[in-house]
Amino acid sequence: MKRYGNSFKEQALALLPGDANYDMCLTCGLCSSGCPATGLADMDPRKFLRMAALGMDEQLATTDWVWMCTMCQRCTHVCPMNIDIPKLVYHARTLWPREKRPKGIIGSCDVAMKTDTGSAMGARPEDFEFVVEDMLEEVKETQPEQADLSVSMNRTGAKFFLNQNSREPMTEPDEMVPLWKILNVVGADWTYSSVGWAAENYCMFAADEEAWEKIVRTKVKAVEDLNCEVWLNTE
Amino acid sequence: MTFTVQDPCQLVRKSLGDDVADDLRFVVKTVVGEENFIDMHPNRSNNYCCGGGGGALQGGYPEERREYGRIKFRQIEATGADYCITPCHNCHSQVHDITEHFGGAWHTVHLWTLICLSLGILGENERAYLGPDLAELGL
Known part of the structure; x- marks a missing residue:
């Protein structure tokens, strides 16, 4: 050895x-x-x-x-x-030493650890649910040809579990819509989850292994709880 | 109007390799037309990182991050393309930033924007990153 x-x-x-x-x-x-x-x-x-x-x-x-x-x-x-x-x-x-690592990276890791969404911007489950629902409603109202657009939240047994970078729901929600439309056009069987949905993981970049693992486990659990087959990471 | 594409390190070199880089080009060429696509060099697994990965966008060394990105800037500039397609979130943020910082003439767009534009289903509010030449197409 x-x-x-x-x-x-x-x-x-x-x-x-x-x-x-x-x-x-x-x-x-x-x-x-x-x-x-x-x-x-x-x-x-x-x-x-x-x-x-x-x-x-x-x-x-x-x-x-x-x-x-x-x-x-x-x-x-x-x-x-x-x-x-x-x-x-x-x-x-x-x-x-953790306190000497870049503040932006450590800060994003710390924020993500405080919620079970894993969001480095601190978005909570109810924030994500609200933004998605609100955005979907707006699209259906303003784009009549998208009347059949659908987005699942927490749907058990969907084939694809789709995650999402926090930047979209938090700062530019319109940018979520093209992806929804593409998935709709191809008839993909997919769902969001209100927990574990954030695509980013700054704890990995921070080289904080314990926090990194905790965030990954939170996300894996979210996929498993919904019994989805494929975990789609858009990062 | 011409387009080039960035190979995201995470997607290509670090996980699915040249096969997915070829798939990416199939999609891009189908969307923009093969004759309008110009590859940057080097490309696929040999492409350079944009400089936005590894936490660099939050890393607190913006000058060095942009200096790193200068290589990417020159690569895109050499293609002469009007659009750089960035199929990764970090790449989009970084390429958008260095394009503005170093004064590039091209627009930096998500792949999903162009897919929906080509399908004729891109909404009015989903065009933040398109240039004036495409901003009203198909509305």
């Missing part, structure tokens, strides 16, 4: 499956040459990885760059050794 110590590199290694190894880096630079975050905060993916290999733990645990990298995985995609640098970036995020 492998044993790991407390250094950044050792902890990062423990996250890797099987025989993967950060020492496999060939230093070819494909990662950095195709990374839009290269050069921000005087950092790039290759440098980040080399610093890990050299045991420069303190610098890795404190560089702001980990919040500028979007963990998009393009570096991994082009790496001849398939090294997962974003995983290392995520790990570095977990090393930041």
